[in-house]
Amino acid sequence: MKFDKPATTNPIDQMKVVGQPIHRIDGELKTTGRAMYAYEWNDAKQAYAYGYPVGAAIAKGRIRSMDVSAAKKAPGVLAVVTTLDVGQREKGKFNTAKLFGGDEVQHYHQAIAVVVAETFEQARAAADLVKVDYAEEKGVYDLKEAMKSAVKPDEKQEPDSGLGNFDGAFAAASVSIDETYTTPDQSHAMMEPHASIAAWNGDELTVWSSSQMIDWWRSDLATTLGVDKEKIHLMSPFIGGGFGGKLFLRADAVLAAFAARETKRPVKVALPRPFIMNNTTHRPATIQRIRIGADRDGKITAIGHESWSGDQPGGQLETAVNQTRLLYAGANRMTAMRLATLNLPEGNAMRAPGEAPGLMALEIAIDEMAEKLGMDPVQFRIVNDTQVDPEKPERPYSHRDLMGCLKTGADRFGWSGRGRPGARRDGNWLIGMGVAAAFRNNMVLPSGARVRLGSDGVVTVETDMTDIGTGSYTIIAQTAAEMMGLGVDKVAVLLGDSRFPVSAGSGGQFGANSSTSGVYAACVKLREAVAQKLGFNSQDVVFEDGKVRSGNRSVPLAEAAGPEGLVGEDTMEWGDLDKTHQQSTFGAHFVEVGVDVATGESRIRRMLAVCAAGRILNPITARSQVIGAMTMGAGGALSEELAVDTRRGFFVNHDLAGYEVPVHADIPHQEVIFMDETDPMSSPMKAKGVGELGLCGVSAAIANAIFNATGIRVRHYPVTLDKLIGGLPDVA
Numbered sequence: 001m002k003f004d005k006p007a008t009t010n011p012i013d014q015m016k017v018v019g020q021p022i023h024r025i026d027g028e029l030k031t032t033g034r035a036m037y038a039y040e041w042n043d044a045k046q047a048y049a050y051g052y053p054v055g056a057a058i059a060k061g062r063i064r065s066m067d068v069s070a071a072k073k074a075p076g077v078l079a080v081v082t083t084l085d086v087g088q089r090e091k092g093k094f095n096t097a098k099l100f101g102g103d104e105v106q107h108y109h110q111a112i113a114v115v116v117a118e119t120f121e122q123a124r125a126a127a128d129l130v131k132v133d134y135a136e137e138k139g140v141y142d143l144k145e146a147m148k149s150a151v152k153p154d155e156k157q158e159p160d161s162g163l164g165n166f167d168g169a170f171a172a173a174s175v176s177i178d179e180t181y182t183t184p185d186q187s188h189a190m191m192e193p194h195a196s197i198a199a200w201n202g203d204e205l206t207v208w209s210s211s212q213m214i215d216w217w218r219s220d221l222a223t224t225l226g227v228d229k230e231k232i233h234l235m236s237p238f239i240g241g242g243f244g245g246k247l248f249l250r251a252d253a254v255l256a257a258f259a260a261r262e263t264k265r266p267v268k269v270a271l272p273r274p275f276i277m278n279n280t281t282h283r284p285a286t287i288q289r290i291r292i293g294a295d296r297d298g299k300i301t302a303i304g305h306e307s308w309s310g311d312q313p314g315g316q317l318e319t320a321v322n323q324t325r326l327l328y329a330g331a332n333r334m335t336a337m338r339l340a341t342l343n344l345p346e347g348n349a350m351r352a353p354g355e356a357p358g359l360m361a362l363e364i365a366i367d368e369m370a371e372k373l374g375m376d377p378v379q380f381r382i383v384n385d386t387q388v389d390p391e392k393p394e395r396p397y398s399h400r401d402l403m404g405c406l407k408t409g410a411d412r413f414g415w416s417g418r419g420r421p422g423a424r425r426d427g428n429w430l431i432g433m434g435v436a437a438a439f440r441n442n443m444v445l446p447s448g449a450r451v452r453l454g455s456d457g458v459v460t461v462e463t464d465m466t467d468i469g470t471g472s473y474t475i476i477a478q479t480a481a482e483m484m485g486l487g488v489d490k491v492a493v494l495l496g497d498s499r500f501p502v503s504a505g506s507g508g509q510f511g512a513n514s515s516t517s518g519v520y521a522a523c524v525k526l527r528e529a530v531a532q533k534l535g536f537n538s539q540d541v542v543f544e545d546g547k548v549r550s551g552n553r554s555v556p557l558a559e560a561a562g563p564e565g566l567v568g569e570d571t572m573e574w575g576d577l578d579k580t581h582q583q584s585t586f587g588a589h590f591v592e593v594g595v596d597v598a599t600g601e602s603r604i605r606r607m608l609a610v611c612a613a614g615r616i617l618n619p620i621t622a623r624s625q626v627i628g629a630m631t632m633g634a635g636g637a638l639s640e641e642l643a644v645d646t647r648r649g650f651f652v653n654h655d656l657a658g659y660e661v662p663v664h665a666d667i668p669h670q671e672v673i674f675m676d677e678t679d680p681m682s683s684p685m686k687a688k689g690v691g692e693l694g695l696c697g698v699s700a701a702i703a704n705a706i707f708n709a710t711g712i713r714v715r716h717y718p719v720t721l722d723k724l725i726g727g728l729p730d731v732a
């Protein structure tokens with residue numbers, strides 16, 4: 001099915017099942033420990049061996065030689081496979097740095113060997129015995145230095161944009177700011193580490209892994225191993241979080257595949273936690289210069305945003321200016337992104353890549369402008385709303401209710417109680433409120449599904465879509481149930497298997513809308529098959545209460561299925577509605593903080609997110625996505641930072657003791673409001689994404705609240721107490 005005209009009324013609009021607050025259908029499997037994660041697959045017939053990775057101890061250079069003799073003699077060791085043994089490998093098309101193979105070291109903790117033993121402990125002990133002789137080369141690890149020689153990347157990455165005369169308008173503006181903001185390298189720090197089990201059967205490879213994108217991952221593994229993609233069977237039915245860190249094939253699967261081939265045993269490899277942060281990808285640090293000019297009544301006349309980020313040679317930008325191209329009105333505009341070469345681990349997508357760090361900067365800058373204009377920051381944003389793409393005014397938004405989010409949020413949060421900076425106090429706590437806009441584009445990807453109606457009346461959905469904790473199982477069941485006139489208890493959902501139709505996968509907040517649209521398309525096919533089999537006119541056929549009805553005939557679905565059952569399969573493809581219309585999601589974050597006047601410790605007191613993201617498919621799972629994202633934004637504002645050793649080129653705090661993510665005690669109260677809306681341009685589901693929207697802007701709202709509490713403007717994340725303490729008032 002191709003979605004190329006705005007949606008009209010369809011069975012999803014009944015909202016009998018879709019849109020209902022249904023608890024996760026996989027919840028019981030997870031809470032009882034029966035949901036099998038990659039490393040946990042356990043088939044009694046298999047004698048698993050355990051692989052433990054060895055990582056490079058330099059950040060750049062070559063391996064002259066490796067001595068594995070002691071490791072091979074260690075107790076229980078079955079094999080040691082080194083990067084020199086397997087030779088130069090092709091990179092998968094989605095990876096920048098090599099995962100394994102050849103003598104070149106591109107970053108610290110790049111995998112250079114896997115030690116395989118009968119037990120995990122034996123493999124780990126023997127891994128310490130591998131000796132490596134390196135020829136170390138000088139690398140570049142400091143973004144501040146590297147930005148001086150940053151370059152404009154190829155046009156495919158869309159580094160520049162503009163409209164009107166930015167320089168002239170900025171120089172002429174009555175009120176202006178020109179400030180530089182920085183965001184640090186961040187790590188996904190998902191709960192489940194990257195893990196894989198690989199088992200060969202002749203030239204066929206079965207892999208259990210933890211993958212957000214089954215088809216990309218499988219293609220990349222085939223390229224890396226040099227085998228036919230069709231020979232690889234990948235299963236990833238349950239995933240303990242990804243945040244973009246599991247979009248692409250990683251070393252665990254490659255090492256497991258080589259180790260299994262060498263030992264002729266199925267091999268398990270999990271990346272140890274202290275290995276993950278340098279071995280895998282991260283959100284790259286940015287340096288962002290923002291210039292905004294406005295007239296006295298607060299209308300933006302000039303807006304400019306430049307961003308510098310770094311990556312491995314041949315790598316990608318962190319697209320931190322993207323929201324600035326779209327979010328606010330203003331006739332004169334300029335954005336530019338430049339890419340520095342760094343020999344740090346590969347930078348890549350992390351939840352809301354681009355917008356998350358971009359809004360961390362932009363939404364402080366907007367707060368600074370409002371302050372300078374003497375305007376309320378909510379009002380300043382309202383004055384600068386746009387209903388068209390401000391760089392291409394002929395392109396309207398499909399639906400944009402940022403204003404509704406700001407107004408609703410201000411009302412519900414008690415925004416009118418906000419005082420002047422430093423004016424509110426509760427004992428030793430300086431109290432402040434902050435606001436930021438949330439904005440994230442709404443992408444769609446082709447997504448396929450197969451639905452089977454069985455003779456028992458149960459509909460089984462098969463798609464290679466993944467559930468990374470987001471609720472895919474549940475919203476897919478709701479979609480099929482709505483389409484076929486059933487309750488969710490009559491729908492079974494099977495996900496994350498490369499034998500199923502290729503889906504959008506989980507990423508870029510495109511998963512929910514795209515994958516349910518694919519299920520919608522497959523269900524349309526199944527409805528047709530049912531109608532045709534019964535000789536019903538497919539125009540007036542109704543699927544309701546487990547029956548299919550046409551005129552005065554009504555047949556139970558189980559009976560319609562017959563002993564053989566019926567199947568519908570299709571892929572949702574997308575026309576150009578996302579080109580003629582700008583499709584985005586919107587929100588507003590409100591935060592109240594307390595800052596300890598003596599120590600500078602910041603504590604979040606309350607958070608509210610108001611989201612406008614099309615139809616909400618399930619308010620429970622959607623809310624869960626948003627409060628999780630708000631929590632992530634709290635980490636980004638207050639604690640998360642990969643500390644770069646700029647001499648040796650690695651992230652120093654590479655575990656969860658040193659890289660501090662928020663805990664429950666950091667998050668006292670969160671609330672989420674969804675605007676009641678649909679977007680018929682987005683899909684037949686009329687839904688959009690919320691998983692990344694929830695993160696966008698949160699950290700700036702917190703930084704702005706800290707400014708309101710203390711009068712101290714911090715432009716360099718995270719906002720730790722050392723950046724506040726010198727500016728706090730004397731303790732009385």
Ligand code: MOS
Nearest residue numbers: 244350351507508
């Ligand atoms: Mo998302 S960063 O595309 O998983």
